[in-house]
Amino acid sequence: MPVEIEENIKTKSGNLRTEEMILNMGPQHPSTHGVLRLELQLEGEVITKVIPHIGYLHRCFEKHAEAMTYPQVIPYTDRIDYLASMGNEFGYAVAVEKLLGIEIPERVEYIRVIMAELQRIASHLVALGTYGADIGAFTPFLFCFRDREKILNLFEITCGARLLYNYIWVGGLSHDLHPDFVRLAKEFTSYFKPKIKELNDLLSYNRIFTERTANVGILPVETAINFGVTGPMLRGSGLKWDLRKNDPYSVYNKFDFDIPVGQGLMGTVGDSWDRYFVRVLEMSESLKIIEQALEQLPEGDVTSAIPKRVKPPVGQVYARIENPRGELGYFIISNGTPNPFRVKVRGPSFVNLGVMDELCRGHMVADIITILGSVDIVLGEVDR
Amino acid sequence: MIYDFFLKLFGNDVLAMLVSSLIPLFILVLPFTLVAVWLERKVSAHMQDRLGPMRVGWHGWLQTIADLIKLIQKEDIVATDNDKPLFNLAPILVFAGSYAAFAVIPLSSIFIGSNIDLGIFFIIGISGLVVAGILMAGWSSNNKYSLLGAMRSAAQIVSYEIPTILVVLTMVMITGTMNLRTLSEMQTGYFWNWMIFGGPDFGVAKFIFIPLMIAGFIIIYISTLAEVNRTPFDIPEAESELVSGYHTEYSGMKFAMFFLAEYANMFAVSVVVVALFLGGYQSPFGYLGNLFNAHWLIPIEQFFWFVAKGVFFVFVQMWLRWTLPRLRVDQLMALCWKYLIPIAFVNLLIVGIITVL
Amino acid sequence: MKEYLNNIWMGLTTVFIGMKVTLKHLFVPAVTIQYPDEKLTLPQRERNRLYVNMDDCIGCDQCARACPVDCITIETVKSLPTEDLGKTSNGKKKVLWVTQFDIDIAKCCYCQLCVFPCPTECIYMTDVYEFSEYERGNLLYNFITLTPQEVIEKKDNFAKFEAEKAAQKATAAAEAAKKKAEAAVNPEVKKTIAKPADKKEPGNEKPNSSASAGNNTAKENVNSNINQDKSSEEGKN
Numbered sequence: 001m002p003v004e005i006e007e008n009i010k011t012k013s014g015n016l017r018t019e020e021m022i023l024n025m026g027p028q029h030p031s032t033h034g035v036l037r038l039e040l041q042l043e044g045e046v047i048t049k050v051i052p053h054i055g056y057l058h059r060c061f062e063k064h065a066e067a068m069t070y071p072q073v074i075p076y077t078d079r080i081d082y083l084a085s086m087g088n089e090f091g092y093a094v095a096v097e098k099l100l101g102i103e104i105p106e107r108v109e110y111i112r113v114i115m116a117e118l119q120r121i122a123s124h125l126v127a128l129g130t131y132g133a134d135i136g137a138f139t140p141f142l143f144c145f146r147d148r149e150k151i152l153n154l155f156e157i158t159c160g161a162r163l164l165y166n167y168i169w170v171g172g173l174s175h176d177l178h179p180d181f182v183r184l185a186k187e188f189t190s191y192f193k194p195k196i197k198e199l200n201d202l203l204s205y206n207r208i209f210t211e212r213t214a215n216v217g218i219l220p221v222e223t224a225i226n227f228g229v230t231g232p233m234l235r236g237s238g239l240k241w242d243l244r245k246n247d248p249y250s251v252y253n254k255f256d257f258d259i260p261v262g263q264g265l266m267g268t269v270g271d272s273w274d275r276y277f278v279r280v281l282e283m284s285e286s287l288k289i290i291e292q293a294l295e296q297l298p299e300g301d302v303t304s305a306i307p308k309r310v311k312p313p314v315g316q317v318y319a320r321i322e323n324p325r326g327e328l329g330y331f332i333i334s335n336g337t338p339n340p341f342r343v344k345v346r347g348p349s350f351v352n353l354g355v356m357d358e359l360c361r362g363h364m365v366a367d368i369i370t371i372l373g374s375v376d377i378v379l380g381e382v383d384r
Numbered sequence: 385m386i387y388d389f390f391l392k393l394f395g396n397d398v399l400a401m402l403v404s405s406l407i408p409l410f411i412l413v414l415p416f417t418l419v420a421v422w423l424e425r426k427v428s429a430h431m432q433d434r435l436g437p438m439r440v441g442w443h444g445w446l447q448t449i450a451d452l453i454k455l456i457q458k459e460d461i462v463a464t465d466n467d468k469p470l471f472n473l474a475p476i477l478v479f480a481g482s483y484a485a486f487a488v489i490p491l492s493s494i495f496i497g498s499n500i501d502l503g504i505f506f507i508i509g510i511s512g513l514v515v516a517g518i519l520m521a522g523w524s525s526n527n528k529y530s531l532l533g534a535m536r537s538a539a540q541i542v543s544y545e546i547p548t549i550l551v552v553l554t555m556v557m558i559t560g561t562m563n564l565r566t567l568s569e570m571q572t573g574y575f576w577n578w579m580i581f582g583g584p585d586f587g588v589a590k591f592i593f594i595p596l597m598i599a600g601f602i603i604i605y606i607s608t609l610a611e612v613n614r615t616p617f618d619i620p621e622a623e624s625e626l627v628s629g630y631h632t633e634y635s636g637m638k639f640a641m642f643f644l645a646e647y648a649n650m651f652a653v654s655v656v657v658v659a660l661f662l663g664g665y666q667s668p669f670g671y672l673g674n675l676f677n678a679h680w681l682i683p684i685e686q687f688f689w690f691v692a693k694g695v696f697f698v699f700v701q702m703w704l705r706w707t708l709p710r711l712r713v714d715q716l717m718a719l720c721w722k723y724l725i726p727i728a729f730v731n732l733l734i735v736g737i738i739t740v741l
Numbered sequence: 742m743k744e745y746l747n748n749i750w751m752g753l754t755t756v757f758i759g760m761k762v763t764l765k766h767l768f769v770p771a772v773t774i775q776y777p778d779e780k781l782t783l784p785q786r787e788r789n790r791l792y793v794n795m796d797d798c799i800g801c802d803q804c805a806r807a808c809p810v811d812c813i814t815i816e817t818v819k820s821l822p823t824e825d826l827g828k829t830s831n832g833k834k835k836v837l838w839v840t841q842f843d844i845d846i847a848k849c850c851y852c853q854l855c856v857f858p859c860p861t862e863c864i865y866m867t868d869v870y871e872f873s874e875y876e877r878g879n880l881l882y883n884f885i886t887l888t889p890q891e892v893i894e895k896k897d898n899f900a901k902f903e904a905e906k907a908a909q910k911a912t913a914a915a916e917a918a919k920k921k922a923e924a925a926v927n928p929e930v931k932k933t934i935a936k937p938a939d940k941k942e943p944g945n946e947k948p949n950s951s952a953s954a955g956n957n958t959a960k961e962n963v964n965s966n967i968n969q970d971k972s973s974e975e976g977k978n
Contacts (some may be wrong), residue, residue: 072809075852136615136710139763142432146772160788160866166852174853175786202707202762207752208616209709366712431763435773602753707759723749 020048023365027056033130033372034379038356042365050360050368052353057383065343070096070170070310073343078164080345081381083126086112086119086155087323089168092343094249095319095330096170099312107300108172109251114185114293115155115167116321117286121192122151123324124279131276131373132203135212140203147195150188157181171306182294189287189294196284204280213276214267217359217371221270227355231326231348232282233375236262236275243322255292257285272374279376311338325349325376347381405497408486412691413648420647420698421448427699428706458636463526466633470524475634475641477517482649484510489655490565492665492686503564504552507656508545511611514649515541521642525633533632536619536713543720544610544617550728551604554735555579555660558593564656568664575668580661589738596731601661603728605697608653610716612646615705619713654697655690665690787868788851791844793884797829797863800837804855804864812848813855816841818899829861839885840892846872847880 021042027035035056041049061080065073077092078085090112097104129144152162157178159167167174203209219229221237234241242259244252260281262274312334320329326348333342352375359371390400422437422445429436437444462471485507487497500506515538522534556562558579559570571578580597582590610617634642658664665686672678672685711719774781783789800817817837820826826835856865874880887895 068809072807072854075809075850075854078852132709136618137708138428139432139706139766142434143766146433149772157784157786160784160786160853161851164851166854174857178784178786198762202759203709205755206709206759207748207755208711211715212709212712364712364714427767430767430771433766433769433772435771435775438775703760703763704756707763708756723745 025368033377034382036353036377036379036382038368038372040360040365040368045364047360047363047365047368050357052356054350054353054379054382057379059384061345061384062343065340067339069338070312070340073340074169075164075166077345078166079380080347080384081323081325081328081349081378082163083378084119084123084324085163085165086115086168087123087321087328089165090116090250091319091321091323091328091330093168093170094321095317095332096310096312098319099315099317099332099334100170100307100310102171102305102307104171104305105300105302106251106298108302108305110293110297111173111177111302112168113250113252113255114290114297115158117289117293118151118154118185120286120324121283122148124283125151127279127324127373127376128199128203128276131376132209134369134373135209137203137206137209140199143195143199143202147192150191154181154184154188157184169306170310172304173302176302182297185290185294189291192287193284196280199280204277210266210273213271213273213370213374215271216267216363216367217272217374218268219270219355219359223355223358224270227358228351229326229355231323231352232275232278233326233352233355235260236278236374237270238262238264243320243327247320249319249321252289254296255289257288257292260285272370275374275376309338311336320346323348325378325381326352345384347384349375349377349379349381350384353377353382404495405487408489408491408495408497409483412491413483413486413651414644416651416691416695417644417647418448418452419445420651421451421643423695423699424647424702427702431703431706452640455640456637460636460638461633463633465526467524467526470520471633472638474517474521474524475638475645477520478514479641479645479648481510481513481517482645482652484513485649485652485656488564489652489659490568490664491690492683493565493569494683495687496565499563499565501561501563503567504556504562504656504660507652508549508552511541511545514645521634527633530632533619537613540613540617540619540713540716541611543717544607544724547603547607547720547724547728548611550725550732551600551607552660554600554728554732557732557736557739564659564664568659568666571663571666573666574670575663578661578663578666578668592738593735596735597661599727600731600735601657603724603731604657604660607720607724608657609701609704610720612649612653612701614650614701616708616711617716618705618710619716650698650701651694654701655694658690658693658697662693783868783870788853788866790846790867790869790872791849791855791882792865792867793842793844794863794865795839795842795884795886797831797861798839798842798884799829799833799835799861800839801860803858803860807854807858809852809854810848810850812845814841814843814845815839818895820895821898821902829863831861833861838887838895840887840895842884844882844884845880846882847877 023040023042025038025040027037037053037056039051039053040047041051059079061076064076068076074089074092077088080088093112125144125148129141129148132138132144133141155165155167156162158181159165159175161167219233219237221234221239224234224237224239230241238261240259240261243249244257245259260278262269262278264271264274265277266273314334314336316331316333318329318331320327322328327346328348329346331342331344331346332340335341356371356375359375360368363371390404391397394400394403425447426436426443437447440446440450462468488500488503488506490496518534518537518541522530522532522537525531525534555567559567561567561570567579570584573584575581577584580594580601582593582597667685667689671682674682800815802815802817805811805813805815816839818840820836820838826838828834851866853866856862885892
């Protein structure tokens with residue numbers, strides 16, 4: 001008996017190892033922006049590995065698309081990234097129109113650009129507001145949502161819905177602009193400019209905010225390119241890559257706007273503050289585009305090019321657009337029937353989430369929230 | 385004076401003592417706490433362009449009472465693995481620590497709960513009870529997150545007591561007394577006699593003191609903000625990181641006690657800061673009682689000014705909460721040890737030298 | 742040392758700037774609308790609950806086919822030639838009784854795809870958004886204006902009508918078959934029979950050509966001709 005105990009003690013003291021603690025930031029957490037499960041392996045307070053577990057919001061979009069006709073897929077595409085629905089519809093419409101090879105009236109293109117840019121502002125407002133709320137500043141969250149209400153009102157008078165629009169159809173739009181739209185949109189642009197300055201005063205340059213976000217989650221450019229990261233994350237790391245300039249679609253080549261890039265003003269290039277600030281600057285660039293588009297808006301009929309039956313020839317197409325979160329791509333295979341054979345969505349949040357492990361190594365638990373907020377994921381896009 | 389009044393009434397000194405020490409509690413602190421909760425919700429709402437509670441009573445002023453009734457009738461959940469004596473004792477300690485500080489605070493020139501010569505020292509000592517209570521709450525909850533929150537909170541409170549004590553020491557050096565009543569008495573006259581503007585003695589020293597006093601005021605305000613766990617120092621209660629920290633596991637009346645204790649604590653520290661720097665219960669402009677020759681009016685006026693100044697600083701605390709984001713734990717500690725303490729020391733040295741000269 | 746002082750200065754100034762913003766907002770009137778007492782007026786194109794005006798519905802099933810989530814179920818019954826169902830508001834004549842028009846509003850995704858194909862614009866989206874129910878079954882909306890007895894009656898009528906027609910057809914065909922069988926015995930009638938044979942589809946020629954030899958030739962010819970006549974009759978119908 002004494003020998004047993006001795007042996008036990010020997011093995012116990014010989015096998016002294018510091019166990020890594022596994023902490024689970026479960027699917028229901030106030031700050032994971034949806035149902036995302038992050039499994040953290042910690043050593044003390046420092047993170048050694050992050051494993052994201054996804055799939056809690058999988059709704060079989062790609063399988064549904066095979067059973068619907070081409071126009072019927074559009075309400076489903078709305079729901080992939082529910083905070084930027086116009087972007088999703090836009091990408092799908094561009095893809096199917098490429099497959100069909102039809103020409104679209106110019107008015108339709110301009111209106112699509114206006115809607116997409118308004119949607120970009122709305123989506124960035126949500127991202128910035130919730131980012132501030134995670135960090136602890138509750139007031140900018142409400143200010144951002146109040147401004148977003150104005151944009152949603154603009155959408156509501158045009159197509160009747162505030163969040164999931166079914167507005168951009170294959171070959172055109174479902175309704176023409178409301179007669180009051182241009183006037184209200186101009187009012188919005190003049191209302192919103194001082195609000196960006198207010199947001200900067202309250203949050204962006206605040207010392208505590210910069211202390212929390214600068215030098216946290218630094219993403220070097222090579223890592224970003226290797227992981228396939230796109231959107232404000234890539235631009236925050238210093239690379240000037242935007243599909244609206246590098247691979248123009250629709251009428252973006254007619255507008256004069258700048259691509260904001262992270263410059264490491266408050267810390268190193270590619271940290272969370274850079275990604276956050278790129279989004280703030282993008283909002284003002286979008287305002288510029290909207291103003292120019294409203295000036296140049298041509299007349300025309302928005303429903304004239306919508307085909308009666310969408311039956312593309314056999315073939316496949318990959319079309320990509322610049323979603324507020326990155327490059328949204330649609331790969332559609334058609335086999336000549338009214339239903340698509342395969343619709344694959346390349347969701348930017350899904351690809352951006354893959355770089356979480358690289359970003360979080362060596363940081364503390366409190367920084368995970370900061371980094372996750374700056375990646376700006378929407379679980380609908382990650383899981384589809 | 386109120387003690388004498390009750391002594392005459394009851395004839396029994398123990399009873400008189402009891403009643404006169406409970407008075408500040410029931411006429412000031414408890415109603416104030418209830419009002420403070422409502423005030424916080426309305427202030428935060430209007431700063432965020434919304435309305436806050438509007439339905440329960442006129443503009444929602446009965447909302448706190450409704451919440452309190454709801455909390456009282458909730459089930460008191462005690463998990464099986466909790467350390468029951470500690471679990472039940474923790475909210476009581478926190479509550480008691482916060483409310484006991486009011487014993488030595490002068491509400492007006494005729495009323496102070498207990499006129500001991502160790503005023504501020506007593507307050508700082510009693511705040512230690514709060515630390516013990518928080519640690520007990522975190523440990524006995526048997527919850528990883530609560531324990532983390534409690535330890536952080538304890539570390540935060542203990543570290544931030546040091547700048548507080550250093551600034552208090554500065555004031556004690558200048559005025560030579562720890563009794564809050566005497567301190568307030570010294571700042572009679574108009575507002576330029578307040579300590580923040582250099583003190584009652586006129587002279588060159590007064591003008592040299594002003595920047596030092598302002599620095600000291602800012603330091604003590606920030607440190608006391610950290611002591612009551614308010615944003616930007618509310619890591620222990622951070623919702624998005626630890627889901628409510630050390631009082632996650634509490635429900636019902638015990639949670640209500642933590643909640644009320646927080647607001648009472650806020651009031652206590654803001655009142656202490658006011659007493660040290662801004663003249664306690666003294667009016668900035670002279671008394672109406674003096675103007676009309678009604679000397680009985682003066683204590684009431686003083687009480688009014690006392691409450692007004694306290695409420696103003698509580699409002700500033702709320703204002704800061706809704707403006708600033710949260711500091712991370714290590715940044716919090718860095719702020720305390722690398723910035724506040726050295727500056728407080730330098731302040732102490734310079735004031736000390738000037739006082740001696 | 743310089744950075745230390747800079748940190749302190751930046752810390753204090755940015756905090757004060759932020760506080761100024763919040764204080765300014767303290768005096769801005771709130772944007773909240775007290776909901777049950779005040780309600781927003783919704784724009785004209787608002788997409789909330791669906792409504793079907795059954796007077797205009799012709800039962801064409803376009804909306805059910807356009808729906809991406811299959812929340813509309815329509816069943817129709819042909820009306821008798823004697824019945825007059827009236828016209829829709831834009832002049833179309835209605836010929837179908839709509840015996841089932843259910844919309845499961847719990848499934849509806851409010852996409853508006855059913856509104857566009859309707860030829861009479863009888864299905865449209867209203868601005869009603871307060872239609873919560875305590876029972877989930879109450880969310881299955883029935884829009885038909887016929888009572889259940891009427892539905893059964895219409896179906897019976899149609900079934901009877903079909904049965905009568907079928908019976909008539911059967912007797913007529915039997916008589917025609919008799920006549921043709923008698924005529925097939927006469928050689929003159931054979932020539933007239935050859936005419937429909939010209940119009941025959943290639944698929945039907947096979948029994949004729951294959952059965953060219955044998956005693957059964959005439960009968961098979963007659964049978965196949967009878968089949969051909971029946972199908973041409975039905976084609977006319």
